[in-house]
Structure formats: structure tokens, C-alpha cells
Amino acid sequence: MKEVLRSIGVHYDTDENEGELSSKLKAAIQEESFFLVLDDVWQSNVWTDLLRIPLDAAATGVVLVTTRDDTVTRAIGVEDVHRVKLMPIDVGLELLWKSINTKERDVPDNLRDIGLDIVRKCGGIPLAIKVTASVLATKEKTENEWKKFIDRSAWSVSNVPTELRGALYLSYDDLPRYLKQCFLYCALYPEDQFMLREDLVRFWVAEGFIEKRQEQLLEDTAEEYYYELIHRNLLQPDPRFYDHRWSKIHDLLRQLAQHLSGREIFFGxxxxxxxxxxxxxxxxxxxxxxxxxxxxxxxxxxxxxxxxxxxxxxxxxxxxxxxxxxxxxxxxxxxxxxxxxxxxxxxxxxxxxxxxxxxxxxxxxxxxxxxxxxxxxxxxxxxxxxxxxxxxxxxxxxxxxRLGLGGTTIDRVPNGIGKLKFLNDLEGFPIGNGNDNTKTQDGWNLEELAPLLQMRQLHMIKLERAAPCSTTTSEILKDKRHLRVLNLECTERTEVYSEEEISNIETIFARLIPPRNLEDLYITGLFGQRYPAWLGTSHLSSVKQLYLTKCKSCVHLPPMGQLPNLRYLKIVGAAAINKIGPEFHGCRETSPGSLGVVAFPKLEMLDIIDMPNWEEWCFVEERENDATVGIGGEDDGGVDIQNRDGVSSFLQLLPRLKELRLDGCPKLRALPWKLGKEATSLKKLKLGGTSCLKVVDGLLFLTETLQIMGCEGLERVSSFPQVRELRAQACPKLERVNGFGNLQHLWLAEDMEQIARRWVPGLQEQHQRLHKEGIDVHTWIY
CATH class of the missing domain: 3.80.10.10 (Ribonuclease Inhibitor)
Known part of the structure; x- marks a missing residue:
């Protein structure tokens, strides 16, 4: 009921009971019309006992129910039943080959016949085919191995419910012993709830599920278990996170886990x-x-x-x-x-x-x-x-x-934390300038980290309180070969930092050199005027995720384009920056031997947020005799950089970028003119609060979504031939929208309805001409 109230914008208090919520829903729906979708329903009382009475107050209504249980439809009183057809055998076979990363033309005829038998055994259910493919992927691609697989008794086990038999049970039965108990543990989570990787890792370690491997921390092994369950399609990752840190278990697989756990577990x-x-x-x-x-x-x-x-x-x-x-x-x-x-x-x-x-x-x-x-x-x-x-x-x-202190006000801490030799995860570690002669102190000294050689995740706060660095400070992090995640944070304050404090913090950051195996780096609240020299260099060759947050005094971004494994970059609140130029990718000048340079070779997501003074963004400095070219201008492909010897070298930009988000950048005048030519993998572009942008065009490779919100100066959006979805809100001057030949869905906020009348007919006419059908137009409630 709360979900329904939220979806129609009705406020409620957390302590309201069922009767009070029902009354609010009834009042909100009185004499209105509604369309309600109840997805994956297993018990009819969600309608009969909870929603039916308040929704009876509506003038008209349609309820769409999806379920696997016929008794639910009968109890609810569904009038029209549509039974979804099972996946055809040929489509199922195609899914099987795709799921084991095999092309059909590469499959021998004898294996193709066995593959057909496997798809039939899966009953045309996509989930069953996927989990079966994951098991097959662990076997040799030989006729004998596949025949042994299809003849296994696990296909016909009878001591589980009918809907859980066959491929689903087989996917569990094939798991190694160490993975079975980890999989069953997921039954303790609510249905459809996403599980955080770190939480599962800690639970599994505490339960004693993780086998000790030489020279490897238990947490690293547990994380391997987590990803193996994903690879076997037993956990479904949240696609919003490149590293799959969030995942959930399919409801049928959760039922299987609960059934197999028997009376050992209870949920409810x-x-x-x-x-x-x-x-x-x-x-x-x-x-x-x-x-x-x-x-x-x-x-x-x-x-x-x-x-x-x-x-x-x-x-x-x-x-x-x-x-x-x-x-x-x-x-x-x-x-x-x-x-x-x-x-x-x-x-x-x-x-x-x-x-x-x-x-x-x-x-x-x-x-x-x-x-x-x-x-x-x-x-x-x-x-x-x-x-x-x-x-x-x-x-x-x-x-x-692990000691988790993040988001607390803990300051008074005991001296001697370095004695806890197994400690590998410290979150919210308050730095201080404590006295070694006292039992408790205001924060820990940096030097107390030195003995903690197993450190895997480290989050330090209040770095501004660190004492002036000793000569050994640079070795505190550098020798921690297990360190994967590092978060360096200073306290945000209203008073201006002194020159001495600024000099000290720059020195501290310069000497906190992380090890080469670091994967995730977060820097928050750095109040120096420059980033540490080690950031953006080849020293961080393993970094995959980088956050730079509220570093308000740094006037230039570090050269991050040459980080070979960087996949996600987020920059927030860099208030001192007014221009992002070639220093960003680090390829301002190249030597004759540096042909074919790739900037940001693996970057998939780029977020730039809350940049109040940022005006200009370019990848290449314009030469004096160059004409200024807009984002939709013509050129011959790659970026041609001239070095001092007059030799050209080819620079490729952002070849794997999938999503770009710019939000709260009110002075940015234009997007880089090369973005539309170089970002060939771009799927989503989200622009919000970019008030000075007047034209956005020429992003020829953008394929999925263009979202524009609060772009008050935007006048024209054009030349997006592959985009399938356009969303617009609070763009009062947007009078021209064209060149969307593949647009399927148009989402308009209520404040866009009037001005959109100037260009929606043109979009509809173009789509009708190209595809013989109109565009679906929706009201966007954001």
C-alpha cells in the first residue's frame, strides 16, 4: 500500500497503521481513474485484503496482475487471462549458445543436437536456460561430457517442488561445496531486495564458509565466491553498478534456497x-x-x-x-x-x-x-x-x-590499534595528533597504521588534523599489498584554512602513496590547491574507480586519461575549476614514437556534478588559425595532436564510454566538439542544470537515452539518429528538436507540454515516414 501511495505522490508517516494508509489511498483515488500493475504476485490477499476496498472508491480502474500461480488469478477474480508462451526451441537454443559465449556456427552438429535436448529439458524458461548454460560453461565441450551432463539424476529429482525441479535444482547440485552454503545464505534476504557484496562477504567470513587459501585474505576469497555465483546466473547483478557490487536472487532461486535449507532457517x-x-x-x-x-x-x-x-x-x-x-x-x-x-x-x-x-x-x-x-x-x-x-x-x-566507524561522531579512541594484526578493514578511521603516553587520544596517529599489513579497505577522516609528516609517512600505505580500497577525507568547514594548514595537507597527501594494486580511490574535501603528484600517473595502473569530491581549491584536474584500467570517474564540487582542457587526458603533446594513444581506454561512466564555475571543456587546444567548430561540425575522425617537431600523432578518446552525466554546471557553454565523434560506445547522456548550453547536437553514436533537465538556456537539440528515448523537463526555450530518426519513447514533464507542441508533430511525422508508426509520448513524473 505504501508503494501505491508513493507512486501517486501521497505523503504518509512511517508510523501510520494499515487503516490510516487505506483511508489516505481511498481519499486520493476518489472519483479518479487508475491503472495498477501487481507484478509477480504469489498471494491473493495483497488485493483482496489490502487494496481492493480503498480502490473501490475510484471511478474506473484497471488492474494488471502477473503471477505463476493460477489460484491467485481465481482468488483475485481476474476476467481475462493471457498465458505467456514459452520460449520457442530455436530461440532457446540461441540463448543457450549466447550464454556460454559460443557462436552457433562454431558448435559441432553432435553438440547442437544435445543442446536441443537441453533446451527442451529447460521447458522454454529463460532463467532455466541461463543457469544451465552456466553449468555447461564449466564442462569440456565434448560429446561425452555433455551427455554425462544431460543424463544426471539431478534433472529428475523428486523431493523438491515441481517448479524448482530440473535446471534450477541442477544449477545448485553442480555447485562446489563451498559455494552451496553461500548460495543458501541468500535465502535470509527478503524477496527482490538487493544485497551488498561487502555485506555478504562479511557474513560468509563470520559464518566460517570461506576456505583459507595461501597468501590470500579470506575477504578476497569470499569476493571470488560472490562473482562466481554471478557468473553462474544464481545472483542477478544490478546493471547500474559496473562492478556488480549490488545483486539480488531471483524469486524462484530464493524459493529453492529456502526449500533446501529446510527447517534450519526462518524468514519472517x-x-x-x-x-x-x-x-x-x-x-x-x-x-x-x-x-x-x-x-x-x-x-x-x-x-x-x-x-x-x-x-x-x-x-x-x-x-x-x-x-x-x-x-x-x-x-x-x-x-x-x-x-x-x-x-x-x-x-x-x-x-x-x-x-x-x-x-x-x-x-x-x-x-x-x-x-x-x-x-x-x-x-x-x-x-x-x-x-x-x-x-x-x-x-x-x-x-x-573489520571496524566500521563511518558516519559516527567517535573521536576519543584507544591508543594501540596497530596491535590488531588481523585488522584489514577500517572505515571512518579518525586521524589525530595523539600523545603516545596516553591510553586514549583524540584520533589515531598515521603511524599507528604501519603495523597493519593486511589492510584491504581503509577510510581515513579528519586528515587535516594529522601531524606534519615524518620521513616514514610515505611508506605507511605503499607497502600494504592487500590494499584495494582507499578513502582519504578532510573535514569541510566554513573558516578559511591557513597557508600553513594548506601546505601541510598537500604534503600529507603527497606522501600517502598507495600501493600499485589499489582498485578504488576516493578523495574528499582536499583543501589544497593541487592534487598529489601520484594521482593520474602510471603508479595507479590498477585503479578502476575514482571519486574526487568537494576538492574546492584545486584549480586543475589531474591527468587521469592514461589510467589504463579506470572504468568509473566521478568529479563533484570542484569549485575552483573554470576550464577542463588537454591536461585532463594527459596527452597535450606526444613524441614521434607515441602513435595511436588512447585516452581513458576503459572508462565506462563519467559523472561531473556541481561545478559552479566551469565554463569550458575541450580535449584539444585550438591553434590560432583553426576555426571554431561546434559539436556537430565536420572532421575526419580522430584527434590530431601536433607535437613540437611538427609530427602528428593520433589520439583516440573515450572508446568505451557508455554513460555521461553533467549536473549542476550552470556556466558550461558547450560540449566538446569531439565528443560526438569519439565516444562511439555512448548509450546514455544526462544533462541537468546546465543553464548556459544553447545547442546540443551531433552525438551520432548515442544509442539509448538523452535526458535534459533544468537546461534553461537550451534552444536546440538535433542530430541524434540512434537515440530511442528522450526525456525533457524545465527547458523553457527548447524550440527545435529534430534528427531523432529512431526515437521510440518521448517523456515530457508537465512544464514542457506547451513548448513541445512546436516540435512533437515534426518528430511524429518523421517517425511515421520511417517506421510506419508513431512515437509513444508519456508524461514524465520525476
């Missing part, structure tokens, strides 16, 4: 469980919409034998701290965003506890008995805004691997 409202049943569960994921998580059916003296307890709620559930007395066997305890007010001293008796997640709780202190948790590996305290200090006993957690 704890109040539905009897005491005896609760005590037999090894892993419990309590998910509820209620205000509190209560064990009302379980006597206060009853012991819960679970090894895992997760609390999940759309609200902030109240949890009594007596819960700690009843979990003697607990290994994983996740109380994220609950309103538990204090942690009792008895927590020290939970000697098996390996993961304690208190993210977003309102606790004000940690008891000293926390030091008795000798097996604790992961302690998450992010967003604990009332927590100010860490007790000295933290240093007794000799097996600690």
Missing part, C-alpha cells in the same frame, strides 16, 4: 513461531513491518540456539537488550537500524560471536565487557550518532578483521 515475523520451533532454527532473519521485534511466544527463560539472527524492518524496530542473554550460541548478530538503546555487560558472555552489527542504532557507549569477545571478527558501528568514545577494551579483540 518471529511472532508466528512457537518456542519449540524457534529453538531449532540455526539461522533466523526476522522481517516485520511492526514497530517492535518481540519474542512474545517464547518464555523469557527460553534459550535461542540460533547461530545467526538478523533483524530486518521497514520501520525502526524496538528491541529489548535482554535479547543478549538468550543467544548463547550466536555467531552473527545483525541489529541494523533498530532502536536498541544500550548494550548490556552480559554481551561479554557471547564467546562465539564473530559479527556484531549495530549500524544506525542509538547506543551511547560500548561496555568494557566487549573485550571478552575473543572471537569477534567484524564490529560495525556506522551511523551510531550518539556514540562518542571507543573503550580501551577494543584492543583486546585480537581476531578483529
Amino acid at each position: 515475523d518471529l511472532q508466528s513461531l512457537e518456542a519449540k520451533d524457534l529453538s531449532n532454527r540455526r539461522r533466523i532473519s526476522a522481517f516485520t513491518d511492526k514497530d517492535s521485534v518481540m519474542l512474545s511466544n517464547v518464555g523469557q527463560e527460553h534459550i535461542i540456539r540460533a547461530r545467526t539472527l538478523m533483524i530486518r524492518s521497514r520501520k525502526t524496530p524496538r528491541i529489548a537488550n535482554t535479547i543478549f542473554r538468550r543467544l548463547p550460541s550466536i555467531r552473527v548478530l545483525d541489529l541494523t537500524d533498530s532502536s536498541i538503546e544500550s548494550i548490556p555487560d552480559c554481551i561479554g558472555s557471547l564467546i562465539h560471536l564473530r559479527l556484531l552489527d549495530l549500524d544506525g542504532t542509538i547506543i551511547t557507549y560500548l561496555p568494557k565487557t566487549i573485550g571478552f569477545l575473543i572471537n569477534l571478527q567484524i564490529l560495525n558501528l556506522q551511523r551510531c550518532n550518539a556514540l562518542r568514545n571507543l573503550p580501551m577494551e577494543i584492543n583486546q579483540l585480537c581476531k578483529l578483521r
Whole structure:
């Protein structure tokens, strides 16, 4: 019901009950018409008990239901049923070859016949074909191997529900032992909820699922497990993230995991469980919409034998701290965003506890008995805004691997964190200039990081408080061969930094040289006037993701175009920059031997946001006798750079760029004229708050979406022959839109309806002439 209210723009409070929400929906829909889609419905009561009565108040309405269960359609009273046809055999065979990265012409006839049998066994279901292909991909492409595969008894197993048999069960049965338990663990998450890679990695490590490999951290091995589940199509990655850090499990595969886990796990409202049943569960994921998580059916003296307890709620559930007395066997305890007010001293008796997640709780202190948790590996305290200090006993957690302090106000910390030799993940590490003679201090010294050789992820804050660098500072990070993620952050403040502070921070950043294996780098709030010299050099040859946020005083961007593996670049709040030129790609001049240079060779996503003084963007400096060319101008292809000897060298730009977003750049006058010629893989262009742009045209290779929002000076958009979707909002001067020969969907905000009348007929006429049909025009509610 809340989803419906959100979709029609009705506000509600988080503590409103079902009756109050129903009344709001009824009032909003009174005498109106609606079209409601209920997707993938498994229980009819979502309509019969929840939505039907308030929606009866509407004048007219249409409800579209998708389901795999015929009893749902009958209970809801569906009038017209459309049964989706199964995938044809030939199309299914094409999907099979594509899923194993094989072209059909390369498949021998004997394997093609077996492939047909496999597709038939999959029953024309795309998911079944994909997971089967993932299993096949692990086998040799020989007739004997494929015949053994198709003859396996797992195809005909009978002890699972009918819809989970065949290919779905086979995809699980083929997993190595170490992956089976990781896959089953995903059943503890709600249906359709995205799971964060780092969360799964930490859970799996704490549960003891990860096999130790020589010279490799458990977290790195766990991450390999995660990606193997994706490659096997058992997890579905969120396409918005290039590194697939978010994923979810298909509902059928989730049902399979729940079925195979049997009575070992429980997902749902704890109040539905009897005491005896609760005590037999090894892993419990309590998910509820209620205000509190209560064990009302379980006597206060009853012991819960679970090894895992997760609390999940759309609200902030109240949890009594007596819960700690009843979990003697607990290994994983996740109380994220609950309103538990204090942690009792008895927590020290939970000697098996390996993961304690208190993210977003309102606790004000940690008891000293926390030091008795000798097996604790992961302690998450992010967003604990009332927590100010860490007790000295933290240093007794000799097996600690992660300490999460991000988003807290913790400042007073114990001296000696370097003694925790297994620590490899530090988030929100406050830097200070502490006195080694005190037991507690205001932040840790940089030098205390030196003994932590297993460091894998490091997030340092308050770097402005670091003491002037010693000669050893440059080695603090450089020798950490496991370091993959580095976040360097200074505090934003209203007062101006002194020249001494600026000089010191520039020196500190210059000496914090990361190792060559670093993959993700975040720099936030750097108040110096220049970036460190190591940024943008070949030293960072492994960096895939780079964020530069609120570095307001840096007047030039570092030369990042030659980072060979950079895939995602985000620049936010670089207020001192008014021009981005050839220094950005680092190829201003080239030597005669540097032919065929590629700038940003692997960059896929580029976001430039909140640049209030940025006026000009170019890839090549114009020579005096060159004519100024707009983005739609003619040229002969690549960028031709002249070096001092007069020798031309060819520069290729952004060959893999898929998405470009410019937002909050009010003074930018034009896009680079080479962008339309060089970015041959571009799929999405999003422009927002670029008020000075008057013309956007000539992006011939843009294929999917052009989105323009708040471009108040924009007058013309043209020459986008491949774009399939155009979205426009708050562009009051946009009087000319043409050259969209392949446009299929046009989304217009209400404020665009009047001015769009000047060019929508022309677009419709062109589309009708080329495709014998009109363009679909929609109202864009953003």
C-alpha cells in the first residue's frame, strides 16, 4: 500500500497503521481513474485484503496482475487471462549458445543436437536456460561430457517442488561445496531486495564458509565466491553498478534456497513461531513491518540456539537488550537500524560471536565487557550518532578483521590499534595528533597504521588534523599489498584554512602513496590547491574507480586519461575549476614514437556534478588559425595532436564510454566538439542544470537515452539518429528538436507540454515516414 501511495505522490508517516494508509489511498483515488500493475504476485490477499476496498472508491480502474500461480488469478477474480508462451526451441537454443559465449556456427552438429535436448529439458524458461548454460560453461565441450551432463539424476529429482525441479535444482547440485552454503545464505534476504557484496562477504567470513587459501585474505576469497555465483546466473547483478557490487536472487532461486535449507532457517515475523520451533532454527532473519521485534511466544527463560539472527524492518524496530542473554550460541548478530538503546555487560558472555552489527542504532557507549569477545571478527558501528568514545577494551579483540566507524561522531579512541594484526578493514578511521603516553587520544596517529599489513579497505577522516609528516609517512600505505580500497577525507568547514594548514595537507597527501594494486580511490574535501603528484600517473595502473569530491581549491584536474584500467570517474564540487582542457587526458603533446594513444581506454561512466564555475571543456587546444567548430561540425575522425617537431600523432578518446552525466554546471557553454565523434560506445547522456548550453547536437553514436533537465538556456537539440528515448523537463526555450530518426519513447514533464507542441508533430511525422508508426509520448513524473 505504501508503494501505491508513493507512486501517486501521497505523503504518509512511517508510523501510520494499515487503516490510516487505506483511508489516505481511498481519499486520493476518489472519483479518479487508475491503472495498477501487481507484478509477480504469489498471494491473493495483497488485493483482496489490502487494496481492493480503498480502490473501490475510484471511478474506473484497471488492474494488471502477473503471477505463476493460477489460484491467485481465481482468488483475485481476474476476467481475462493471457498465458505467456514459452520460449520457442530455436530461440532457446540461441540463448543457450549466447550464454556460454559460443557462436552457433562454431558448435559441432553432435553438440547442437544435445543442446536441443537441453533446451527442451529447460521447458522454454529463460532463467532455466541461463543457469544451465552456466553449468555447461564449466564442462569440456565434448560429446561425452555433455551427455554425462544431460543424463544426471539431478534433472529428475523428486523431493523438491515441481517448479524448482530440473535446471534450477541442477544449477545448485553442480555447485562446489563451498559455494552451496553461500548460495543458501541468500535465502535470509527478503524477496527482490538487493544485497551488498561487502555485506555478504562479511557474513560468509563470520559464518566460517570461506576456505583459507595461501597468501590470500579470506575477504578476497569470499569476493571470488560472490562473482562466481554471478557468473553462474544464481545472483542477478544490478546493471547500474559496473562492478556488480549490488545483486539480488531471483524469486524462484530464493524459493529453492529456502526449500533446501529446510527447517534450519526462518524468514519472517518471529511472532508466528512457537518456542519449540524457534529453538531449532540455526539461522533466523526476522522481517516485520511492526514497530517492535518481540519474542512474545517464547518464555523469557527460553534459550535461542540460533547461530545467526538478523533483524530486518521497514520501520525502526524496538528491541529489548535482554535479547543478549538468550543467544548463547550466536555467531552473527545483525541489529541494523533498530532502536536498541544500550548494550548490556552480559554481551561479554557471547564467546562465539564473530559479527556484531549495530549500524544506525542509538547506543551511547560500548561496555568494557566487549573485550571478552575473543572471537569477534567484524564490529560495525556506522551511523551510531550518539556514540562518542571507543573503550580501551577494543584492543583486546585480537581476531578483529573489520571496524566500521563511518558516519559516527567517535573521536576519543584507544591508543594501540596497530596491535590488531588481523585488522584489514577500517572505515571512518579518525586521524589525530595523539600523545603516545596516553591510553586514549583524540584520533589515531598515521603511524599507528604501519603495523597493519593486511589492510584491504581503509577510510581515513579528519586528515587535516594529522601531524606534519615524518620521513616514514610515505611508506605507511605503499607497502600494504592487500590494499584495494582507499578513502582519504578532510573535514569541510566554513573558516578559511591557513597557508600553513594548506601546505601541510598537500604534503600529507603527497606522501600517502598507495600501493600499485589499489582498485578504488576516493578523495574528499582536499583543501589544497593541487592534487598529489601520484594521482593520474602510471603508479595507479590498477585503479578502476575514482571519486574526487568537494576538492574546492584545486584549480586543475589531474591527468587521469592514461589510467589504463579506470572504468568509473566521478568529479563533484570542484569549485575552483573554470576550464577542463588537454591536461585532463594527459596527452597535450606526444613524441614521434607515441602513435595511436588512447585516452581513458576503459572508462565506462563519467559523472561531473556541481561545478559552479566551469565554463569550458575541450580535449584539444585550438591553434590560432583553426576555426571554431561546434559539436556537430565536420572532421575526419580522430584527434590530431601536433607535437613540437611538427609530427602528428593520433589520439583516440573515450572508446568505451557508455554513460555521461553533467549536473549542476550552470556556466558550461558547450560540449566538446569531439565528443560526438569519439565516444562511439555512448548509450546514455544526462544533462541537468546546465543553464548556459544553447545547442546540443551531433552525438551520432548515442544509442539509448538523452535526458535534459533544468537546461534553461537550451534552444536546440538535433542530430541524434540512434537515440530511442528522450526525456525533457524545465527547458523553457527548447524550440527545435529534430534528427531523432529512431526515437521510440518521448517523456515530457508537465512544464514542457506547451513548448513541445512546436516540435512533437515534426518528430511524429518523421517517425511515421520511417517506421510506419508513431512515437509513444508519456508524461514524465520525476
